Amino acid sequence: MLILAKESFSSKSNNASFNDSKIICFSSIRLFIDKTPQIVRTYLYLFLLSYLYRKYERNARMTQIEIKKYHINNLxxxxxIxxxxxxGDLVVLLHGFxxxxxxxxxxxxxxxxxxxxxxxxxxxxxxSGARPKGFENYTMKLLASDVVTLAEKVGFKNKFHLVGHDIGAVVxxxxxxxxxxxxxxxxxxxxAYLWALDNDPTQKEKGSYVHLFQHKFILRFRHYRALRKLWQCFPQYNINAYLNTRGAS
Incomplete structure (x- = not known):
């Protein structure tokens, strides 16, 4: 009980000191404002508002995602983006299937x-503008060339970070x-996926769709029913966008 009482008293003392510091700080600010000429205060307010607006505008612009077209390797x-x-550095992200x-x-x-x-x-x-006919137009060398040419197209001459998921990882x-x-x-x-594909029966079963989907008529059966089943937990917006990459939305 004595220890708890001491701790409680110490905590109250610290809180009191902190509150006193806040009062002194706010009093000093108030005194500074009162002693400052009106014209100076106006400029300070405008500067602060301008700074906050620029910071807000910069954050809003940074989080905005744009969709653009780039002509790469004749496609x-x-x-x-x-x-x-x-x-900062450039990061290129490669999606999966x-x-x-x-x-x-x-x-x-x-x-x-x-x-x-x-x-x-x-x-x-x-x-939609990069779907040449013929298997020979989808070699890994060509897909890799697309990646580095894209980095050049956005004006990046230095080394960049690359991230790949699923088939994007193969690229x-x-x-x-x-x-x-x-x-x-x-x-x-x-x-990790390749290891699981060789050693994990569950992953083998889940990955079997890759061979099945190589037959386009099976993939398109009943308006891409198999794909829709894979995406059933996704928002409808995502499903429509994914189907649009196949000309099926």
Whole structure:
């Protein structure tokens, strides 16, 4: 009880000292305001308002995601961008299947607010203007070339960070292999997935759809029913956007 009483008394004393400090601080500010000429106070208020507005405008602009078209390797890619006016490193995000760059929007906002410049393309075959016919137009070398050319298109000459998910990780590993001098970092979940695909029966079952979806007629059956089932927990907006990358919205 004695210890508790001492702790309580000490806490009250600390709180009292803190409150006294606040009173002194506020009193000093009030005295400064009262002694300052009106014209000076007006300028100070305007400066403060201007600073707060610029800060708000900058944050709002940084978190805004734009969708632009970039002509890359004789194809037109749909690309989401955020924070390109920042001074930080460039981060390129590669989506998986059966998704699009929309999947990266929450992360793009976070990275842009941290000062990074962020781009996320709808990759070859997903962008409506980048769907050449023929399997030969979808080699990993071409997809990797799309990535580094996009980095150049947004005006980035230095090394950049690359992040890949699912099939985007396959493209990313190829990019890291062919253009190691252009990457500052490379992040992917693919090695863990490959291990699980070889050793985990549950993952084998869940990953079996990849072989099934190589047959376009099965994929398109009943207006992409299989894909809709995969996306059943997603918001309708996301589902419509993903289907739009297949010309099926």
């Amino acid at each position: 037109n890619f749909t690309v989401r 955020a924070g390109l006016e920042n001074n 059966p998704e699009s760059s929309l999947m990266w929007e929450p992360l793009m906002k976070i990275l842009a607010e941290k000062g990074y410049r962020v781009v996320a393309p709808n990759q070859r075959g997903y962008s 990313g590993w190829t990019t890291a292999t062919l253009y190691p001098n252009l990457l500052k970092s490379w992040t992917a979940d693919w090695p």
